[in-house]
Amino acid sequence: MVVERTQVAIIGAGPAGLLLGRLLARAGIDAVILEARSREYVEARIRAGVLEQGTVDVLRAAGVGDRLDREGLRHGGIYLSFDGARHHIPMDELTGGRAVTVYGQTEVVKDLIAARLAEDLPLRFETEDVRIDGFEDPGLGRPTVRYRHGGEEHELRAEVIAGCDGFHGVCRRTVASQVRISERTYPFAWLGILVDAAPATDELIYARHPEGFSLYSMRSPAVSRLYLQVAPEESIENWSEDRIWSQLHARQDGDGFAVNEGPITESSVTPMRSFVAAPMRHGNLFLAGDAAHIVPPTGAKGLNLAVADVTVLARALASHFDEGDDRPLETYSDRCLARVWRAQHFSWWMTTMLHRDPAEDAYGAELALSQLRYVVSSRAQATALAENYVGLPLERTAGPGPARIHAAEAVDG
Numbered sequence: 001m002v003v004e005r006t007q008v009a010i011i012g013a014g015p016a017g018l019l020l021g022r023l024l025a026r027a028g029i030d031a032v033i034l035e036a037r038s039r040e041y042v043e044a045r046i047r048a049g050v051l052e053q054g055t056v057d058v059l060r061a062a063g064v065g066d067r068l069d070r071e072g073l074r075h076g077g078i079y080l081s082f083d084g085a086r087h088h089i090p091m092d093e094l095t096g097g098r099a100v101t102v103y104g105q106t107e108v109v110k111d112l113i114a115a116r117l118a119e120d121l122p123l124r125f126e127t128e129d130v131r132i133d134g135f136e137d138p139g140l141g142r143p144t145v146r147y148r149h150g151g152e153e154h155e156l157r158a159e160v161i162a163g164c165d166g167f168h169g170v171c172r173r174t175v176a177s178q179v180r181i182s183e184r185t186y187p188f189a190w191l192g193i194l195v196d197a198a199p200a201t202d203e204l205i206y207a208r209h210p211e212g213f214s215l216y217s218m219r220s221p222a223v224s225r226l227y228l229q230v231a232p233e234e235s236i237e238n239w240s241e242d243r244i245w246s247q248l249h250a251r252q253d254g255d256g257f258a259v260n261e262g263p264i265t266e267s268s269v270t271p272m273r274s275f276v277a278a279p280m281r282h283g284n285l286f287l288a289g290d291a292a293h294i295v296p297p298t299g300a301k302g303l304n305l306a307v308a309d310v311t312v313l314a315r316a317l318a319s320h321f322d323e324g325d326d327r328p329l330e331t332y333s334d335r336c337l338a339r340v341w342r343a344q345h346f347s348w349w350m351t352t353m354l355h356r357d358p359a360e361d362a363y364g365a366e367l368a369l370s371q372l373r374y375v376v377s378s379r380a381q382a383t384a385l386a387e388n389y390v391g392l393p394l395e396r397t398a399g400p401g402p403a404r405i406h407a408a409e410a411v412d413g
């Protein structure tokens with residue numbers, strides 16, 4: 001048995017665990033990161049790709065913003081397409097100059113892994129049978145993580161465990177009887193493709209269409225990322241390339257605009273759900289990212305929420321270890337959940353407004369269309385969308401909202 005000690009045991013090397021490790025290292029706090037999958041698997045996993053301004057700021061400040069600054073695409077707006085027309089939402093004008101950056105989560109993960117390994121800090125891939133223990137009552141002993149690695153039993157004794165092991169991880173499962181779950185499932189999923197073709201659009205297009213939702217996104221000037229609303233549990237086998245392209249053309253083309261086709265290099269179906277497990281703290285176990293909450297991808301919030309959680313957690317751990325001040329740890333869960341619920345509402349709102357519910361009647365369809373027409377014709381509604389999409393400040397103080405959010409003259413150019 002190999003016994004090891006650290007200050008923070010981080011379970012999971014997704015964006016949450018890796019960024020937490022990076023922020024702690026910069027604050028001089030020791031951590032060991034344990035990941036069930038291989039490095040190759042984690043670096044090949046295709047996920048979302050929209051970074052809020054605040055996320056970019058955190059990554060830059062953590063010293064992992066160089067490639068992001070070189071390769072990321074700044075987008076100051078999005079398009080909403082419905083009723084056969086495309087409408088521009090100038091998010092930067094509506095929010096006093098804020099924008100999002102299109103840069104794949106996969107690339108963020110690669111940058112964080114490279115930075116950690118370059119400093120020779122502990123990051124163990126392919127760890128098996130991770131079990132956590134001893135975190136419930138801070139008065140009774142130390143948190144322990146037991147696992148197998150390279151055929152050997154390991155015991156990691158920590159002061160704090162960070163559960164960054166995603167929706168299917170072991171940490172939330174271990175405290176299942178103590179968490180309160182709030183959730184929604186949706187009667188659809190997303191079929192996503194990665195395409196070697198220049199995007200035909202300069203900014204993302206979210207389209208509601210009688211055949212269902214579709215999204216035109218991108219990864220670079222040469223790579224497009226597109227999504228189609230499909231049935232839940234849909235098998236990718238049922239979707240030939242011809243069927244995918246014909247549905248994308250049906251849902252996106254018009255007014256002289258057409259989706260740009262090219263070789264499909266990846267395709268997969270992602271289920272949609274909204275999920276919150278509260279509280280996010282259980283003794284000395286702190287849940288962060290997908291381990292604690294899931295949003296449907298329509299609001300592009302999943303990765304950004306994970307970054308916000310671990311930014312708050314890293315600061316709170318620095319207060320604990322450096323100053324013996326535990327107050328920030330005590331309010332960790334409530335502060336994160338306030339932001340999580342704003343993103344939950346925004347993601348649910350975008351999702352229900354833009355998708356066709358297969359059971360939807362004419363009344364439901366008209367409500368969604370009315371909401372879309374309101375968003376593109378009212379400065380107040382467009383601003384509400386824009387400030388949520390580019391990301392609210394990490395922690396909001398009471399009051400009528402940031403003065404830097406200016407009203408634009410016209411929303412629909």
Ligand code: APR
Pocket residue numbers: 011012013014015016017034035036037042047048105127130164165166167168169170288289290291301302303304306
């Ligand atoms: N032991 C160790 N690692 C585990 C275990 C386990 N028992 N279970 C899961 N993991 C690992 C997964 O293999 C994964 O690499 O934990 C990691 C969790 O990473 P993510 O699922 O990426 O979750 P998170 O880091 O919270 O990132 C937030 O934003 O865009 C969204 O859902 C998307 O992944 C994204 C998320």
Ligand code: PHB
Pocket residue numbers: 047048049050204215217218225297298299300
């Ligand atoms: C993506 O590019 O993968 C993407 C963009 C915006 C979303 C979801 C996913 O809302």
